[in-house]
Amino acid sequence: MHFKITTWNINSVRLRLDQVGRAVDAIGSDVVCLQETKCPEGCFPLTALQGFGFPHVAQVGQKGYNGVAILSRFPFASVAPQGWCGRDDARHLAVTLGPEAGDAAGIAIHNFYVPAGGDVPDPATNPKFAHKLQFLAEMRAWSGGRERRPAVLVGDLNVAPYEHDVWSHRQLLNVVSHTPVETEAMHALREEGGWVDAARHLTPEPEKIYTWWSYRSPDWAKADKGRRLDHVWTSPDLAGAIRRVDVHRDARGWERPSDHVPVTATLEI
């Protein structure tokens, strides 16, 4: 079967509900992982999302910030949110697909929203950056201890790990999301878990790949000062199944867009 999994930092699921429907209709996703849903669980638009063809929805939320959700055409065998850095921030959700998912049955899906880290890349003076580094360190330890079974890790990881994941490596070396301490932490945690970066597996450097363009850029498409912050990783046993990774850049040009675009991996399993 062809299994399509999409990750998208939606930056308010209530505001962009119609855009979720538009995107998944065009893509044909089997599973959609959203970040920054920005609503507490009580006001989550569950019924509307189910109406887009995803009867099975797992989500955690908070008032105003964070929040992650997994929408699925297939039932879940298990759902497990997890706290990180001793907080109950809604930044991670894991599910396992049930037997109804056919060849995708048993695959674990991890949806992450890594802290952005604030503006100053110094953990001594910026607690947000310290939080981000701690979060990445905990992910590394978790990756190393993880049970070896088929899994896909997606999300807004808020790090652009390779030189050509940003519009200018040199100009962003001291900008949060691309500093050496972050990119090294990201590589370490990926290698610790044996994870395969699906986009770079198919499209190695030096080809540029971006998934995010700042709201502050007056002409984002022309300037094209993007960064690759949104990722799909597979466990090593699924690496050979990666057929496509599509970055839906057009969504950045929609009316009232998210600053991130959907990224979809197609696996043949």
Added chain:
DNA sequence: ATGGTCGATCTTCGA
């Protein structure tokens, strides 16, 4: 050249 723009919430914070 240190801005610029969003979203949620309640005038400021996080991104």
